[in-house]
Amino acid sequence: MTELTLVQAVNRGLQEAMRQDPDVLILGEDVGVNGGVFRATEGLQKEFGPGRVIDTPLSETGIVGTAIGMALYGLKPVAEIQFLDFIYPAFDQIVSELAKFRYRSGGQFPCHVVVRAPYGGGIKGGLYHSQSTEAYFAHTAGLKVAIPSTPADAKGLLLTAVHDEDPVIFLEPKRIYRAVTGEVPDGDHRVPFGKARLVREGSDVSIFAYGAMVPTATDAAATLALEGISAEIIDLRTLVPLDERAVIASVEKTGRAVIVHEAARFCGFGGELAAILAEKAFYSLKAPIARVTGYDTPFPYSLEHVYLPNTDRVAQAARTTVRAG
Amino acid sequence: MNPDSAVEPLSYTPEEAAAALGPEWTATLEKAYRWMALGRAFDARMQGLQRQGRIGFYGAATGQEAVNVAAGLASTSDDWVFPGLREQLVALVRGLPLEEYAHSIFGDALDPARGRQMPCHPTARPAHYVSMSSVIGTQISQAVGFAYALRHRRERGVVLAFFGDGATSSNDFHAGLNFAAVFDLPVVFCCANNQWAISVPAERQTAAASFAAKAPAYGLEGRQLDGTDFFAVYRELSMALRSARAGGGPVLLELRTYRLTPHSSSDDPRRYQPAGWAEEGARRDPVARLEAWMQAHDLLPADRRAKIAAAADTTVRAAVRAAEAAPPPAPETLTEDVYASRSSGPAEGTE
Numbered sequence: 309m310t311e312l313t314l315v316q317a318v319n320r321g322l323q324e325a326m327r328q329d330p331d332v333l334i335l336g337e338d339v340g341v342n343g344g345v346f347r348a349t350e351g352l353q354k355e356f357g358p359g360r361v362i363d364t365p366l367s368e369t370g371i372v373g374t375a376i377g378m379a380l381y382g383l384k385p386v387a388e389i390q391f392l393d394f395i396y397p398a399f400d401q402i403v404s405e406l407a408k409f410r411y412r413s414g415g416q417f418p419c420h421v422v423v424r425a426p427y428g429g430g431i432k433g434g435l436y437h438s439q440s441t442e443a444y445f446a447h448t449a450g451l452k453v454a455i456p457s458t459p460a461d462a463k464g465l466l467l468t469a470v471h472d473e474d475p476v477i478f479l480e481p482k483r484i485y486r487a488v489t490g491e492v493p494d495g496d497h498r499v500p501f502g503k504a505r506l507v508r509e510g511s512d513v514s515i516f517a518y519g520a521m522v523p524t525a526t527d528a529a530a531t532l533a534l535e536g537i538s539a540e541i542i543d544l545r546t547l548v549p550l551d552e553r554a555v556i557a558s559v560e561k562t563g564r565a566v567i568v569h570e571a572a573r574f575c576g577f578g579g580e581l582a583a584i585l586a587e588k589a590f591y592s593l594k595a596p597i598a599r600v601t602g603y604d605t606p607f608p609y610s611l612e613h614v615y616l617p618n619t620d621r622v623a624q625a626a627r628t629t630v631r632a633g
Numbered sequence: 634m635n636p637d638s639a640v641e642p643l644s645y646t647p648e649e650a651a652a653a654l655g656p657e658w659t660a661t662l663e664k665a666y667r668w669m670a671l672g673r674a675f676d677a678r679m680q681g682l683q684r685q686g687r688i689g690f691y692g693a694a695t696g697q698e699a700v701n702v703a704a705g706l707a708s709t710s711d712d713w714v715f716p717g718l719r720e721q722l723v724a725l726v727r728g729l730p731l732e733e734y735a736h737s738i739f740g741d742a743l744d745p746a747r748g749r750q751m752p753c754h755p756t757a758r759p760a761h762y763v764s765m766s767s768v769i770g771t772q773i774s775q776a777v778g779f780a781y782a783l784r785h786r787r788e789r790g791v792v793l794a795f796f797g798d799g800a801t802s803s804n805d806f807h808a809g810l811n812f813a814a815v816f817d818l819p820v821v822f823c824c825a826n827n828q829w830a831i832s833v834p835a836e837r838q839t840a841a842a843s844f845a846a847k848a849p850a851y852g853l854e855g856r857q858l859d860g861t862d863f864f865a866v867y868r869e870l871s872m873a874l875r876s877a878r879a880g881g882g883p884v885l886l887e888l889r890t891y892r893l894t895p896h897s898s899s900d901d902p903r904r905y906q907p908a909g910w911a912e913e914g915a916r917r918d919p920v921a922r923l924e925a926w927m928q929a930h931d932l933l934p935a936d937r938r939a940k941i942a943a944a945a946d947t948t949v950r951a952a953v954r955a956a957e958a959a960p961p962p963a964p965e966t967l968t969e970d971v972y973a974s975r976s977s978g979p980a981e982g983t984e
Contacts, residue, residue, distance in 0.1 A: 333785070359785065362816075364812065364815075365808075365811055365812060365815055367804075367807075367808040367811070367812070369774060369804050369805055369808050370774050370777075370805075370808030370809070370811065370812045372774075373771060373773070373774025373775050373777070373778060373805055373808060373809065374774055374775070374777050374778035374781060374812055375778055376774075376775045376778060377774070377775040377776060377777055377778020377779035377780070377781065377782065378778040378779065378781055378782045378785075379778075380763060380775065380778075380779055380782075381778075381779050381782035381783065381786075382782070383782045383785065385778070397804065400768060400771060400804075401771055401774070401775075401805075404766055404768045404771060405766060405768070405771050405775065408766065409764060410970050410971070410972070410973070411749060411970045411971055412746055412749055412750050412754070412756070412764050412766070413745075413746055413756040413758070413764035413970075414744070414745040414746035414747050414749070414756065414970060415969075415970045416745060416746075416756050416757075416758040416764065417756065417758065417763060417764045418973065449971050450971055450972065452972075472973075473972075473973035473974075474972045474973050549976075
């Protein structure tokens with residue numbers, strides 16, 4: 309065990325994967341000499357050389373297209389997109405190509421690429437360094453979507469992603485890159501996909517969150533506990549595959565659900581969770597499902613503290629559901 | 634391919650032909666002609682089937698046979714092909730069985746891709762022919778990544794990246810050529826310029842003097858050549874492959890051809906092609922040009938030519954018969970191959 313920040317855990321995960329398998333390569337903008345603008349790839353080019361930690365020209369479609377070609381051959385590329393906000397030039401490669409290669413080739417061309425991208429608000433990044441658009445990717449069949457919220461999960465989910473057989477969009481909550489530290493197992497630590505993490509057990513209301521919203525939800529649960537409300541916190545860890553069983557089981561126990569994400573509300577991932585609960589846990593619900601989300605606006609600069617769900621908003625939503633029935 | 638139609642003659646002496654095709658040049662020529670005849674016959678048959686409603690769609694490569702056959706014959710089994718839209722014949726020359734290709738056009742149970750793609754989108758890993766989408770240009774940067782992998786593993790292969798004139802306007806043309814040149818990778822970029830992106834002519838894709846002229850700006854060499862001249866295409870492709878294999882880096886070949894059939898079965902070129910264009914194209918018919926040259930040099934006697942045509946017809950008919958006899962894909966294949974294992978998907982999904 310080593311005490312690490314989340315971004316250090318990402319770094320150790322990449323290092324471990326590259327030590328395990330010479331076919332693991334990293335490519336992206338500033339990932340080599342500079343070690344990444346967030347230092348997620350710090351020291352890796354020194355250890356593994358410029359042939360495996362590749363500074364590319366500035367083109368997201370080029371980065372992901374190149375990574376796809378490497379994966380079609382059988383390498384295990386990890387592409388870094390500097391901010392999720394800049395991924396859209398590569399959206400065609402991700403949605404039209406990466407997600408569909410296995411299907412359209414009848415399994416002849418599996419295409420396993422990990423696309424890492426820091427995402428989310430809270431760093432005063434304005435419209436183009438803050439967005440949380442995981443729903444685009446979760447909506448696309450063929451992709452998996454993983455979002456860690458702790459240093460241990462950052463390493464464990466990343467190692468699982470690198471050794472998975474399917475393409476993985478790996479979203480890193482940059483707001484908590486350095487805000488939290490935690491014990492991270494050394495060596496080949498893997499956290500399976502599709503297994504939600506029970507952060508805190510509770511009996512009155514289930515709060516579902518992922519990424520940087522997990523600590524926010526956990527803080528809200530502490531506030532609620534002082535008021536006698538017992539909140540259960542579930543960290544989804546992977547949106548695809550989704551641990552549907554854990555989500556439903558929790559609501560069957562508590563009868564109430566609050567869904568928290570930074571992303572805009574309309575067609576956000578919370579809508580899918582709410583629909584699943586309405587379809588499969590309807591008779592357990594004692595109160596309407598509540599969503600605490602970003603606004604249906606572009607991501608603001610000065611008012612980001614208003615835009616982002618905070619402890620108060622999450623706690624208030626939980627209180628409302630508890631009072632409703 | 635009417636031998637009497639006035640085609641632009643290929644002006645090669647037998648010595649020049651031998652220099653272009655190598656020591657086994659007459660055998661290569663015979664093989665090339667058979668493949669071109671087969672490609673032409675297959676295209677004609679498929680267009681007929683489409684009009685009869687027996688297949689849903691077809692996009693012929695009529696006019697591009699010299700490029701496709703030369704690429705298939707000049708490349709080695711170590712090389713890989715990333716197709717654009719009309720390179721199916723390259724896959725056939727490289728070993729994709731015609732019957733298997735027919736199954737993919739019919740989208741039946743014996744199609745390796747289970748009928749998931751439209752016709753003309755075959756996938757053939759054993760032939761080193763990569764699965765294509767219908768999106769224009771995306772394969773160009775993928776080809777570059779594949780070449781990176783080949784070099785990483787110290788393999789001898791070179792990647793042939795095909796695309797049309799329209800694709801030179803795409804993001805991935807720019808990204809792909811740029812990355813390939815910066816990383817100095819073994820890629821032969823083949824712009825099969827058939828002069829039309831559906832209805833938009835080549836001069837609407839670029840104001841540059843040619844598509845090949847774009848290459849030097851990326852730091853690689855670009856060469857424009859007559860894509861209806863089998864000798865020229867074979868010679869230049871062989872040279873480019875040899876050079877890339879020896880570490881000479883990427884190159885862009887612009888292969889100028891004439892699209893002699895509509896963009897696809899859903900297209901009507903009378904709406905946009907100027908009068909006389911088809912006639913000009915017919916004079917540059919690559920099959921007719923090669924045929925005329927071979928006849929002029931006594932390399933294709935009439936009976937031999939008839940035999941080749943009959944053999945092509947028989948092969949095509951057998952492939953169609955096999956495909957029409959195959960059942961449609963089983964419904965449960967709908968949800969296969971989305972992920973490596975069926976349980977990996979979002980929830981259960983399909984109940």
